[in-house]
Amino acid sequence: MSAYQRWVASDVVIRSSGCLFCSPLTPYTALASSLAPFSISLCCSFCRMVTAKVWVLKKHFEGFPKPSDFEMKQVALANLKDGELLLESVFLSVDPYMRPYSKRDMKEGDVMIGTQVARIVESKNPAFAVGTFVVANRGWRTHFISDGKDLNLLPASWPESLPKSLALGTVGMPGLTAYVGLFEICKMKPGETVLVNAAAGAVGSVVGQLAKIGGCKVVGCAGSDSKVAYLKNIGFDEAFNYKTVASLDEALRKASPDGYDCFFDNVGGEFASIAINHMKKFGRIAVCGAISQYNDSVPQKGPYIQIPMIFNELSMKGFIVSSWHNHREEGVKALLKWVLEGKLKYHEQVTERFENMPAAFIGMLKGENLGKAVVKV
Ligand SMILES: NC(=O)C1=CN([C@@H]2O[C@H](COP(=O)(O)OP(=O)(O)OC[C@H]3O[C@@H](n4cnc5c(N)ncnc54)[C@H](OP(=O)(O)O)[C@@H]3O)[C@@H](O)[C@H]2O)C=CC1
Numbered sequence: 366m367s368a369y370q371r372w373v374a375s376d377v378v379i380r381s382s383g384c385l386f387c388s389p390l391t392p393y394t395a396l397a398s399s400l401a402p403f404s405i406s407l408c409c410s411f412c413r414m415v416t417a418k419v420w421v422l423k424k425h426f427e428g429f430p431k432p433s434d435f436e437m438k439q440v441a442l443a444n445l446k447d448g449e450l451l452l453e454s455v456f457l458s459v460d461p462y463m464r465p466y467s468k469r470d471m472k473e474g475d476v477m478i479g480t481q482v483a484r485i486v487e488s489k490n491p492a493f494a495v496g497t498f499v500v501a502n503r504g505w506r507t508h509f510i511s512d513g514k515d516l517n518l519l520p521a522s523w524p525e526s527l528p529k530s531l532a533l534g535t536v537g538m539p540g541l542t543a544y545v546g547l548f549e550i551c552k553m554k555p556g557e558t559v560l561v562n563a564a565a566g567a568v569g570s571v572v573g574q575l576a577k578i579g580g581c582k583v584v585g586c587a588g589s590d591s592k593v594a595y596l597k598n599i600g601f602d603e604a605f606n607y608k609t610v611a612s613l614d615e616a617l618r619k620a621s622p623d624g625y626d627c628f629f630d631n632v633g634g635e636f637a638s639i640a641i642n643h644m645k646k647f648g649r650i651a652v653c654g655a656i657s658q659y660n661d662s663v664p665q666k667g668p669y670i671q672i673p674m675i676f677n678e679l680s681m682k683g684f685i686v687s688s689w690h691n692h693r694e695e696g697v698k699a700l701l702k703w704v705l706e707g708k709l710k711y712h713e714q715v716t717e718r719f720e721n722m723p724a725a726f727i728g729m730l731k732g733e734n735l736g737k738a739v740v741k742v
């Protein structure tokens with residue numbers, strides 16, 4: 366039974382207007398609603414309206430997100446108009462940006478922001494066939510309607526054997542972040558030494574492997590011994606557990622006594638303030654993220670970094686992957702090629718069921734994920 370058939374069996378509540386048999390006012394609709402699992406077969410096909418499940422931000426986060434900050438709701442979707450598509454989410458992404466962006470971009474009651482791999486289940490748009498998979502940016506919802514303009518098709522060369530969830534991770538936004546940050550921001554060169562933190566995550570694990578592909582020495586850190594073992598398994602030259610080392614300063618010096626040419630910073634905070642003192646002359650820092658600060662109720666007051674910036678004439682550049690959209694096609698093509706050649710390994714932290722999205726999101730922020738965290742609907 367496909368996800369769509371399961372959804373039809375479990376979540377379809379008939380809502381309609383204009384159809385004699387299914388209009389909201391007829392006794393039939395009340396009967397249909399009470400017999401929801403069976404009512405679909407009684408509904409006339411041209412007036413089916415469906416109900417999707419969504420997660421809304423019930424209360425703005427204070428510190429780490431809590432399950433009570435979220436609320437799952439049902440949203441009735443209108444009938445498709447000409448040119449529109451009905452899609453079901455197959456995989457949903459949980460990403461760190463959702464934490465800081467929720468404060469900046471959302472109000473309480475909004476559907477949580479986020480991306481998904483979705484499948485077209487009904488189409489009134491000749492440009493999109495039923496069964497097509499796309500990447501969309503429509504938030505935490507099981508189903509949604511689109512006019513097609515906000516959908517990104519998976520590359521035509523995507524093999525059937527490759528999990529489509531990778532379009533949310535290694536061969537998607539996180540992978541592109543690593544690609545742009547290394548090639549365009551750090552401008553890494555063969556023989557250089559690259560440092561990356563949150564190295565076992567969706568972005569960091571790609572950074573380390575792309576740096577190896579680029580002929581660099583790679584040092585990574587992560588928050589558990591099993592993650593450190595994973596880093597060594599995927600080719601990192603040096604890896605350490607930043608939570609258990611006696612001194613981060615010593616660990617960075619031991620991993621690369623000559624220092625670092627490129628620092629791909631996913632974490633910010635105290636880590637960055639210490640790491641910057643280990644940069645080589647004319648080193649480059651890609652300021653990708655600051656996950657050590659996203660959940661702070663009170664902003665941290667880090668030590669100043671200007672002195673090593675000036676002394677070593679460092680380049681430090683913040684970047685947002687969506688501003689580099691003109692590199693998206695080339696990046697996805699390169700990432701997909703490296704994955705298929707076995708040069709770019711991936712690991713996904715898959716959480717089953719839409720109902721577990723808050724738990725998956727909170728777990729990722731707490732470091733429970735190895736590789737890209739996704740939710741399989
Ligand atoms: N600039 C851009 O366009 C983009 C930026 N980003 C940023 O990149 C970073 C990594 O994102 P992504 O790969 O998706 O996430 P990950 O898959 O790496 O998951 C987050 C990881 O961050 C680590 N972490 C959490 N809290 C802390 C902390 N206090 N100190 C150190 N590490 C911590 C945890 O791993 P561990 O076990 O190592 O602690 C956790 O698994 C984030 O900062 C994110 O905001 C991501 C995408 C685009």
Ligand SMILES: CCCCC/C=C\CC(=O)/C=C/C=C/C=C\[C@@H](O)CCCC(=O)O
Binds near residue numbers: 462466480685686
């Ligand atoms: C409000 C302060 C923000 C500080 C930096 C926070 C996070 C950095 C980060 O994680 C940025 C992530 C950017 C993500 C970009 C794109 C996504 O919004 C959706 C991607 C959709 C797509 O291209 O498929």
